[in-house]
Each structure stands twice: as structure tokens, then as C-alpha cells.
Amino acid sequence: MDKLKMHSSNLVDQNIDKLAQLFPNCITEAKGEDGKLRKAIDFDQLKQELSRNIVEGPQERYQLNWPGKREALLTANAPIAKTLRPCREESVNFDTTENLFIEGDNLDALKLLQETYLGKVKMIYIDPPYNTGNDFIYEDDFAEDVDSYVERSNQKDEEGNRLISNTESNGRFHSDWLSMIYSRLKLAANMLRDDGVIFISIDDNELSNLISVCDEVFGVANRVGILTIVSNLKGRSDDKYYATAHNNLVVYKKTNFISYGVPLPAEYLKDYKETDSRGQKYRLQGLRKRGNSARRSDRPNMFYPFFVNPETLEVSVEETEVFSQKVLPYLSDGEEGRWRWGIETSKDRIRELTCRKVGAEGRYDIFQIDYAEGIDGEKRIKPKSIWMGSEFANEAGTLELKSLFNEKVFDTPKPIGLIKYCLEHAVKNGDIVLDFFAGSGTCAHAIMDFNYEKNLNIKWIAVQLPEKLNEKSEVFNSEFSHIADIAKERIKRAGQKILEDGTCKSIIDVGFRSLRVDSSNMAEVYYNPEAISQADLFAQVDNVKEDRTEEDLLFQVMLDWGVDLTLPIRCETIDGNKVFFVADNALVACFDKSGNITESFVKQLAEFEPMRLVFRDAGFASDSTKINVEQVLKQLSPTTDVKSI
Numbered sequence: 001m002d003k004l005k006m007h008s009s010n011l012v013d014q015n016i017d018k019l020a021q022l023f024p025n026c027i028t029e030a031k032g033e034d035g036k037l038r039k040a041i042d043f044d045q046l047k048q049e050l051s052r053n054i055v056e057g058p059q060e061r062y063q064l065n066w067p068g069k070r071e072a073l074l075t076a077n078a079p080i081a082k083t084l085r086p087c088r089e090e091s092v093n094f095d096t097t098e099n100l101f102i103e104g105d106n107l108d109a110l111k112l113l114q115e116t117y118l119g120k121v122k123m124i125y126i127d128p129p130y131n132t133g134n135d136f137i138y139e140d141d142f143a144e145d146v147d148s149y150v151e152r153s154n155q156k157d158e159e160g161n162r163l164i165s166n167t168e169s170n171g172r173f174h175s176d177w178l179s180m181i182y183s184r185l186k187l188a189a190n191m192l193r194d195d196g197v198i199f200i201s202i203d204d205n206e207l208s209n210l211i212s213v214c215d216e217v218f219g220v221a222n223r224v225g226i227l228t229i230v231s232n233l234k235g236r237s238d239d240k241y242y243a244t245a246h247n248n249l250v251v252y253k254k255t256n257f258i259s260y261g262v263p264l265p266a267e268y269l270k271d272y273k274e275t276d277s278r279g280q281k282y283r284l285q286g287l288r289k290r291g292n293s294a295r296r297s298d299r300p301n302m303f304y305p306f307f308v309n310p311e312t313l314e315v316s317v318e319e320t321e322v323f324s325q326k327v328l329p330y331l332s333d334g335e336e337g338r339w340r341w342g343i344e345t346s347k348d349r350i351r352e353l354t355c356r357k358v359g360a361e362g363r364y365d366i367f368q369i370d371y372a373e374g375i376d377g378e379k380r381i382k383p384k385s386i387w388m389g390s391e392f393a394n395e396a397g398t399l400e401l402k403s404l405f406n407e408k409v410f411d412t413p414k415p416i417g418l419i420k421y422c423l424e425h426a427v428k429n430g431d432i433v434l435d436f437f438a439g440s441g442t443c444a445h446a447i448m449d450f451n452y453e454k455n456l457n458i459k460w461i462a463v464q465l466p467e468k469l470n471e472k473s474e475v476f477n478s479e480f481s482h483i484a485d486i487a488k489e490r491i492k493r494a495g496q497k498i499l500e501d502g503t504c505k506s507i508i509d510v511g512f513r514s515l516r517v518d519s520s521n522m523a524e525v526y527y528n529p530e531a532i533s534q535a536d537l538f539a540q541v542d543n544v545k546e547d548r549t550e551e552d553l554l555f556q557v558m559l560d561w562g563v564d565l566t567l568p569i570r571c572e573t574i575d576g577n578k579v580f581f582v583a584d585n586a587l588v589a590c591f592d593k594s595g596n597i598t599e600s601f602v603k604q605l606a607e608f609e610p611m612r613l614v615f616r617d618a619g620f621a622s623d624s625t626k627i628n629v630e631q632v633l634k635q636l637s638p639t640t641d642v643k644s645i
Contacts, residue, residue: 016041023049029175031067037173064212068179075107076183081522082108083556084515084565085548092492093511098566099444101491102463103484104517106436109463110187112517115562117461121191122431124198125422125443127414128184131177131206177206178213184436185217191434192254197224199422200250201414207248214252224251229418230388232395249387249418259425261380264372268381272372284367287353288329289340296329296336303329303338306346306353306366313355315366317346327355327364339366383425391417401440404493409486410440419446429456438464441487444512445494452498452508459509459566462487488514513566521548521556522645543617543645550591553645554580557614563587575601577619585610591645593618602629606636613642 016039020027023046030040044057084102088094091101102109192198198218202210207226215223227249235243272281288294289302296303307316307323316323329337339346346353358365373379390396397415402408419442427433435443447460466482480486495510523543544553558565567583577596580589588610590597597619605613613633620626626644633640 013039019046025049029067029173037067037175064178064209064216066175066178068175069182072179072183073186076186080108080111081520082112082517083520083552084109084112084559085518085521085552086555087514087516088551090488090514091512092495093509094513095569097509097511097513098457098459099509099512100461100515100565101438101444101488101512102461102515102517103466103488104463105465106463107184107187108517110184110191110436112559113461114187114190116559116565117191117432117434118562119191119193120432121434121461122193122196122428123422123426123433124188124192124196125201125419125433125435126188126198126437127201127435127439127442128181128437129177130203131174132203174206174209178209181206181210182213182217185213188434188436189217189254194255195257196254197257197426198252199426201229201418202248202250204244204248207250210250214250218252218254222253222255224253224257225385226250227383228386229392230386231393233388233393249422257426259382260428262383262421262424264379264381269372272370281372283370283372284354284356285370287339287341287366287368288331289338294331294337296338299338302340302342303336304343306355308355308364315350315353315355317343317350325355325364327366329366340368380425383421387418387421389417391415391421397442400445401490404490404497409480410483413440414442416442416446416449419443420450423447423450423458427458429458432459432461434461434463436461436463438462438487439483441490441494444487444491448491448495448498448508448510452501457509460512462491462512488512515555515565521545521552544593550578550580553591553616554582554589557589557645558582558587561587561612561614563612574604577601579605581608584608587612587614589614590619591616595619595621597621597629598625599628599632602632603636606633606640609637610640613640615642615644617644 016027019041020039026042026046026049028040028042029037032038044055047055047057084104086094087103091097188198200210200214211223211226229247229249230245231247232245235245237243269281272283274282274284276282289299293299304317305319306327307319308314308325308327309316309322310325314323319326329339331337341349352369354367354369355364356367357363371379392415394412394415396417397413398408400416401410401413423433423446433443433447438444441462441464444460444462447458450456451458464484464487466484468482469480480489491512498508498510521544523545554569555565557563558567563582563586567586570581572579572581575596575598577590577592580587580591582589585608588605588608590605593616595618597615598621615629617626620629630642633642
């Protein structure tokens with residue numbers, strides 16, 4: 001039941017609404033004195049609407065702007081004193097897997113992963129909040145990074161969720177959504193390889209804004225396509241004007257992405273009616289350009305002659321006694337046309353060309369031989385701009401998840417077929433895929449299935465906020481308190497299903513290292529020693545927080561040093577000290593704090609010739625020992641980079 005306003009009408013709001021009807025382009029968003037967003041009038045634009053002459057005002061420029069954009073850029077660049085803590089008990093095959101599941105705010109996670117995965121991710125897929133008025137978006141505060149400020153500024157709700165409802169009642173502001181997505185895309189772009197690509201699912205509410213943001217972050221020249229995904233062929237009957245049957249997939253590359261194509265659909269094979277002497281099926285495609293821009297005047301350099309051997313119908317671009325029949329690309333109306341290929345391409349691919357007599361007059365024409373099987377045995381074609389099929393339907397995503405849980409546990413899971421189609425033309429064996437809006441874990445599930453079907457090893461990183469499930473929602477049950485719980489359980493069950501199939505040709509990585517975003521392992525004294533008074537010194541002897549383990553420290557060191565977080569880790573005891581070996585000698589770490597790090601112990605470590613070596617300050621027997629250790633390493637393992645915490 002709606003409540004009475006119990007106050008007089010807000011005439012300003014009414015006037016703004018009236019102007020919005022007359023001049024919708026003059027309505028913008030701005031922050032009020034209380035810092036909250038509200039509708040506002042662009043008075044410079046309104047003056048121009050009401051003037052017969054050009055009105056002097058701020059310099060015009062082509063740009064996307066909104067209240068909070070500068071703060072969003074600031075937060076993308078600001079450092080944070082946080083880390084990723086390993087959760088072995090939540091992981092699968094922790095010691096051997098090359099996949100990561102990170103629980104926490106994706107803004108924090110993207111910052112923490114910058115050093116390690118800078119320029120290493122081949123593909124990103126995300127399905128962010130759509131800003132429909134019924135969903136939640138991340139609320140970022142840019143003034144400080146410490147947890148005390150986060151709580152003080154209501155960045156988290158009473159249950160610890162860093163989310164705000166972006167509903168119709170608060171105007172469903174575009175600025176809120178833009179600030180949220182902008183900072184995250186800025187960080188994500190850094191992680192893409194030069195040949196990398198990002199796919200972003202979105203509906204029509206923020207499509208235009210997302211395109212503008214991506215144009216700015218990735219560059220207009222790197223826009224690959226805006227694809228239409230038919231997700232509900234029947235359409236939503238409760239929509240006001242049109243029964244919406246689709247979502248969008250926005251695709252951008254880093255710089256030089258090249259599509260690997262997708263397998264030729266089985267239904268296309270009926271077009272391959274010809275058979276060569278080897279029994280291979282093919283079809284003939286006319287080399288003459290059809291449709292728009294098909295005339296010589298459109299591309300003069302693509303008008304040139306071929307020469308045909310009348311006996312064998314073989315083709316050449318050079319005239320000889322054998323290749324004597326001249327063929328030019330004339331249109332059906334007799335005008336000069338053009339070929340689809342330039343002459344240099346025709347020279348390089350001449351073996352793909354043949355000649356046929358066409359028409360009642362039996363004139364010669366040039367055709368490309370298009371085989372049903374490619375060079376590697378699989379014919380691949382360009383993906384189309386509309387993706388349509390049962391594998392892309394929302395219903396498929398719901399059924400896939402329900403088949404694992406035997407009940408509905410998530411409202412709107414994406415279908416794994418959508419992700420697989422992205423993988424088909426974007427990745428190769430050994431590539432890394434990132435999804436920092438993991439939701440129910442569709443992307444990780446799809447990659448494991450794809451690896452299983454193709455006998456590949458695509459690695460994945462999934463990030464999901466521990467968003468608390470609404471106890472009143474249809475999907476709530478006592479087993480899962482957060483969306484991240486559903487995702488992890490889904491990945492476990494999907495992996496188990498693959499293993500139980502029994503027809504796998506090789507070992508498929510169905511595990512993941514579970515990591516959690518948390519405050520730094522280091523006590524405040526580590527970052528601000530000058531803030532510690534003399535009276536507090538004895539209480540602050542150790543610069544590591546009491547509740548942190550040596551494995552916690554190891555992962556923070558790996559992050560700080562940019563060491564791959566999925567490398568194999570083993571632990572040995574040497575001279576009574578616990579020593580971690582990451583990928584044998586990529587990183588060697590000893591966090592002993594009992595003063596047992598001696599010169600003889602370090603000499604034993606030097607025999608492993610570690611690339612990186614790290615100790616705990618409290619572990620050295622004395623200050624002189626610490627100095628001597630550096631000298632020992634310079635002599636025995638001069639290439640070792642040694643540090644302490």
C-alpha cells in the first residue's frame with residue numbers, strides 16, 4: 001500500500017517533467033547539495049532550443065559525461081591494501097588446478113589481479129546488472145579505501161553487501177550504472193592480451209551507454225560488433241509495445257583480435273552438392289561481386305581479366321597459349337562489374353578457382369571452390385550478427401542449472417551454449433578466460449564442458465560478490481546463503497558430471513582454487529610505522545595479523561610479485577623451517593618467525609637457484625644475519641631476487 005506524501009507538491013519536479021515532454025534532450029542528471037543524483041535541466045541546451053541564433057556557452061566536444069565519472073576514474077586507479085586469501089576447504093584440486101574462483105567485490109579483485117595477469121587474458125565474458133529497475137548495482141565510494149570508511153559511508157548494507165537497489169523509485173539513474181561499469185572496464189582492459197576480446201551481455205536499457213563507455217575505454221576502432229541474441233523467441237508478452245525476444249552482446253577487441261570462426265552448421269551441408277575426384281564435397285561460389293557496390297566504378301582495382309583453359313576450365317591471371325579465353329566480370333545487364341578479390345589475392349588463391357559456362361549463351365564465369373571441410377578437417381565460417389537457436393535461449397540456461405540441482409536456485413542464468421559460441425571463435429588451447437560478474441557460474445561451467453568436448457585446456461578466472469540471497473525469493477534455500485555459494489557448488493557438480501561420463505580422452509581440469517578478497521595480511525604498523533607510539537611497540541612486534549596463516553602470506557607475496565596464482569605449490573621442511581616452493585623455483589618462501597633463518601639454511605635454499613626468495617623479518621636470527629644472507633645469495637645465486645616482509 002502506497003503512503004500519503006503528507007507534504008505539498010514539489011513544483012520544481014513538476015516543471016522539470018513538463019520540460020522533459022517538450023525538450024527531452026535538455027534533461028540530464030546532476031548531484032544535489034546532499035550528494036544524491038536527481039533530474040536536472042541542461043540550461044545551456046535549453047537556451048539553444050529557445051533561441052534563433054547560436055547561444056554562447058561551454059565549448060562543445062564529442063564525449064560521454066555523467067556525474068561521478070571523474071570519481072569512477074579515480075577509484076579505478078587508486079591502490080587498495082587488500083589481498084586474496086586461499087580457501088582450501090572450498091576448493092577442488094587446490095594443488096593441481098589452473099582455475100581460480102574469487103569471492104569478493106570485483107573492483108577489488110580486478111585491482112589485485114592487475115600485476116599478475118596484465119596483458120595475459122585472451123577473452124573476457126561478463127553479464128553485468130542490466131539496470132532494469134529491479135536489480136542491484138555496486139555502490140562504490142572513492143574517498144578512502146580502508147574498511148572503517150566503507151562501513152562509515154554506508155558502502156555496505158547491514159548484512160555486509162556492497163550493493164544498492166537501483167530501482168524506479170530512485171530514478172534508476174544512468175549515472176550510478178555508468179560509474180559502476182566504467183571503473184571495472186578500465187581495469188579489465190589492462191588484463192586483455194593484444195589479441196584479446198571482451199563480450200558483454202546487456203539488454204536495451206543501457207545498450208547505448210555501454211557502447212559509448214566501451215568506445216572510450218577500448219576505442220571506437222576496436223568495436224568488433226553489436227550482436228543480437230534471440231533469448232526468448234516467443235517474446236515477453238507483458239512488454240508495453242513490442243514483445244522483447246532478444247538480448248545484446250557487445251564485442252570489443254584490445255587491438256588485433258582475429259576470429260577463429262565457428263564450425264559450419266550441419267544444416268548448411270545440403271548446399272555442398274558437388275563432389276571432386278577425391279570424394280570431397282564442395283560448392284561453387286561466384287567470384288563476381290553481387291548486390292551493393294558491385295560495379296567497376298565502386299572498386300576499379302577489382303576489375304581485371306582472368307584467362308581460362310577451355311579444355312580443362314582451369315584458371316590463370318596471366319594469358320598464355322593454353323590459357324587463352326579471357327573472362328571479365330560483366331553484370332547481367334551488360335555493365336562492367338568487379339570481382340570479390342583483388343588480383344594479388346587471386347594469384348595467391350588461384351587453386352581455389354575454377355570456371356564454368358553459364359546462361360543460355362554459355363558464357364564463361366569464374367567461381368570459388370568452397371569445400372565442406374577445412375584444412376584441419378573442420379569447415380569454419382564467420383559467426384553471424386544474429387545468434388538464434390535453442391542453445392542461446394534463456395530457458396536452456398534455467399534447465400541446465402536445474403538439471404544439476406534438481407530445483408530452481410538462480411533466477412536468470414545464462415545458457416552455456418552462448419558462452420561456448422564465444423569460445424569457439426575467440427580462444428585456443430591454453431588461453432585464459434575471465435568473468436568478473438560470475439553469477440551462477442555459467443562461464444566456468446561452459447569452459448569445462450568446452451574443454452571436455454574439444455579436448456582442450458582453456459583456463460578460467462571467475463569473480464563473484466558474496467551477494468546475500470533474499471530469504472523471501474523463490475530461489476532461496478538454507479543450503480546457499482550467497483550467490484557465490486551457488487556458483488561454487490555448480491562448478492563442483494558440473495565437474496563431477498564430466499568425470500562421471502567416462503568417455504573423456506584426456507585429463508580435464510575440473511578444479512578451482514577458491515580465493516577470498518580480504519583486508520591485507522599485514523598489520524597497520526607495516527604500512528604506517530610512524531603512527532605507532534613507543535608505548536605500543538611491544539604489542540606490535542609482529543607486523544602480520546594474528547589470524548593469518550603462512551599460506552595467506554604466500555598468496556599475498558605472489559600477488560605483489562606478479563606470480564601466477566595457479567602455479568603448483570609444494571611445501572618442504574628444511575633445517576626445521578617450513579619452506580614453500582611455487583613452480584619449483586619460481587618463488588621460494590619461508591615465513592618462519594622464530595629466528596631460525598641462518599646463513600647455513602639460506603645456503604641450502606640457494607642450491608635451488610630460486611628466481612624469487614622471500615623471508616619474514618622476524619625470522620632472522622639477528623640484523624647482522626639478515627645482512628649476511630644477502631651477501632651469501634649474491635655469491636651463490638646471483639640471479640635471485642630476495643625480499644622480506
